[in-house]
Amino acid sequence: KNQVEQSPQSLIILEGKNCTLQCNYTVSPFSNLRWYKQDTGRGPVSLTIMTFSENTKSNGRYTATLDADTKQSSLHITASQLSDSASYICVVSADAGNMLTFGGGTRLMVKP
Amino acid sequence: DSGVTQTPKHLITATGQRVTLRCSPRSGDLSVYWYQQSLDQGLQFLIQYYNGEERAKGNILERFSAQQFPDLHSELNLSSLELGDSALYFCASSVGPGSDYGYTFGSGTRLTVV
Numbered sequence: 001k002n003q004v005e006q007s008p009q010s011l012i013i014l015e016g017k018n019c020t021l022q023c024n025y026t027v028s029p030f031s032n033l034r035w036y037k038q039d040t041g042r043g044p045v046s047l048t049i050m051t052f053s054e055n056t057k058s059n060g061r062y063t064a065t066l067d068a069d070t071k072q073s074s075l076h077i078t079a080s081q082l083s084d085s086a087s088y089i090c091v092v093s094a095d096a097g098n099m100l101t102f103g104g105g106t107r108l109m110v111k112p
Numbered sequence: 113d114s115g116v117t118q119t120p121k122h123l124i125t126a127t128g129q130r131v132t133l134r135c136s137p138r139s140g141d142l143s144v145y146w147y148q149q150s151l152d153q154g155l156q157f158l159i160q161y162y163n164g165e166e167r168a169k170g171n172i173l174e175r176f177s178a179q180q181f182p183d184l185h186s187e188l189n190l191s192s193l194e195l196g197d198s199a200l201y202f203c204a205s206s207v208g209p210g211s212d213y214g215y216t217f218g219s220g221t222r223l224t225v226v
Contacts, residue, residue, distance in 0.1 A: 031212055043202050043217035097210025104154045
């Protein structure tokens with residue numbers, strides 16, 4: 001069964017600090033892995049998309065890594081800002097995008 | 113603006129009623145996907161349409177139905193509403209039948225059943 005597990009479920013950090021969110025998956029055949037940011041009550045917005053051959057991808061202060069051997073991904077947020085407070089969702093695409101498996105998300109709160 | 117338009121943004125209705133949610137995909141996208149997100153829960157896939165035809169079905173209740181019209185907009189119909197149907201409903205669109213190209217979410221419709 002395809003599964004995507006994210007940890008931690010929630011996280012509180014102080015503004016300016018760094019943090020790392022984790023995503024473990026058992027999905028096949030793997031197509032790509034995506035990280036989304038979802039502000040409360042809003043639609044998810046794509047941060048990064050990584051294929052099998054990509055180990056790391058950055059989008060501003062967000063850096064995602066992918067280890068296809070261990071089926072793990074991480075999202076690192078540098079110098080956090082209050083606006084980073086949101087849920088971060090890991091989504092794994094299988095079968096050329098015909099199947100998406102969503103993680104439960106990590107809820108991040110950045111405090112001043 | 114993601115280019116995926118959902119209306120209405122908010123909807124309040126009573127139990128037992130029927131509502132219709134609308135989604136217009138990004139220009140050029142042929143696929144529309146519907147999701148339900150209950151409070152503090154993850155996104156649950158409901159159904160996908162591609163170029164007017166149903167392509168994939170998830171955990172969609174029998175009380176719910178959807179369709180995609182020739183102009184590619186889609187409607188999600190929810191009937192015999194229950195309190196537990198209160199949720200955010202999102203649609204997403206993509207260029208082709210799979211989600212690997214241009215997959216984009218709309219801003220959602222918040223449904224409150226009272």
